[in-house]
Amino acid sequence: MNAQRLQPAFVDPVLDAQRGFRGALKALAEPGLIQSLPAAPSLEGLAPATYALCLALLDMDTPLWLAPCFDTPLIRANLAFHCGCPLTTNREEAAFALLGEQDLLDLSGFDHGNDRYPDQSCTLLVQLTDLEAGRALNWRGPGIKTQRQVNLPVPQAFWLERQRRETFPRGLDVLFAAGHHLIGLPRSTRIAQEHA
Amino acid sequence: MNLSPRQHWIGVLARAFRSELLPHEDALRDVDYQLIRAPEIGMTLVRGRMGGNGAPFNLGEMSVTRCVVRLADGRTGYSYLAGRDKVHAELAALADAHLQGAHPSPWLSDLIGSLANAQAERRAQKEADTAATKVEFFTLVRGEN
Numbered sequence: 001m002n003a004q005r006l007q008p009a010f011v012d013p014v015l016d017a018q019r020g021f022r023g024a025l026k027a028l029a030e031p032g033l034i035q036s037l038p039a040a041p042s043l044e045g046l047a048p049a050t051y052a053l054c055l056a057l058l059d060m061d062t063p064l065w066l067a068p069c070f071d072t073p074l075i076r077a078n079l080a081f082h083c084g085c086p087l088t089t090n091r092e093e094a095a096f097a098l099l100g101e102q103d104l105l106d107l108s109g110f111d112h113g114n115d116r117y118p119d120q121s122c123t124l125l126v127q128l129t130d131l132e133a134g135r136a137l138n139w140r141g142p143g144i145k146t147q148r149q150v151n152l153p154v155p156q157a158f159w160l161e162r163q164r165r166e167t168f169p170r171g172l173d174v175l176f177a178a179g180h181h182l183i184g185l186p187r188s189t190r191i192a193q194e195h196a
Numbered sequence: 197m198n199l200s201p202r203q204h205w206i207g208v209l210a211r212a213f214r215s216e217l218l219p220h221e222d223a224l225r226d227v228d229y230q231l232i233r234a235p236e237i238g239m240t241l242v243r244g245r246m247g248g249n250g251a252p253f254n255l256g257e258m259s260v261t262r263c264v265v266r267l268a269d270g271r272t273g274y275s276y277l278a279g280r281d282k283v284h285a286e287l288a289a290l291a292d293a294h295l296q297g298a299h300p301s302p303w304l305s306d307l308i309g310s311l312a313n314a315q316a317e318r319r320a321q322k323e324a325d326t327a328a329t330k331v332e333f334f335t336l337v338r339g340e341n
Contacts, residue, residue: 006232006264006266006272007232008230008231008232008233008234009233013234013236081232081233081264082233
């Protein structure tokens with residue numbers, strides 16, 4: 001029975017959701033800078049930061065695409081109960097997508113928005129095991145004064161996949177989460193390929 | 197309208213007065229439980245249909261309080277009630293969880309039975325009071341033809 005798997009979510013639904021939203025906002029405003037969400041609840045299979053982003057951002061108007069590794073009865077039941085978001089198997093319909101590291105190699109199908117409404121693109125929530133264990137890359141662009149060194153542990157193929165899909169103003173915004181921390185990668189950020 | 201037993205007791209618990217549930221508070225809280233959704237107050241849009249079958253229209257908004265609890269054995273109790281009484285919402289959710297047990301009979305007879313009787317009495321009383329104020333209008337036939 002689904003109900004047996006329900007877990008409590010935010011302790012303070014209003015303030016904690018606002019903190020989650022604020023964290024996402026700051027992460028995208030200052031790409032590459034690590035934001036922390038100390039008071040996030042945890043759920044088996046979801047890191048606290050990932051779950052906090054889901055609870056803060058998802059509601060009945062935002063269809064969610066779940067990667068197979070997150071598609072468990074527990075996660076389904078709790079997202080349905082606390083967020084009320086519809087789940088979709090169709091990438092084109094999704095307003096948000098929850099991905100694991102292994103899903104980063106194929107970003108096909110997600111909505112990039114259109115030239116008139118680039119904001120309608122799909123936002124990717126990516127759960128990693130760590131945010132600082134990867135190869136150093138230099139990020140540039142809005143929100144970064146000159147350049148910022150970021151060590152995201154994501155496969156090289158992801159950067160190529162992302163570059164292939166960038167047609168500004170259309171594109172994909174990504175929030176990387178691990179543990180209680182998150183990093184934002186908006187579509188406007190440019191990645192320098194040389195080693196830092 | 198056909199109501200399942202659970203619909204019936206959730207309705208009875210929602211219509212009960214807080215003062216009627218408080219005597220049972222100690223018994224209701226005497227279990228391990230956690231709040232899945234702590235009592236929270238919100239608004240809901242009430243819609244109506246003219247004559248019960250016309251086009252739906254928005255009547256207005258009302259405040260509701262809802263709560264979800266889970267007992268240690270996994271039973272989950274829900275409550276939705278009109279008004280802003282968080283204690284009432286928590287007790288009603290607890291009662292719903294207790295009533296779903298394998299042997300809900302003590303709660304069903306003790307709590308729901310007496311609450312339903314009290315509500316039926318109040319309703320009958322109100323209907324009697326209202327009936328006493330009923331006025332029959334009639335028109336005298338005018339001798340015009």
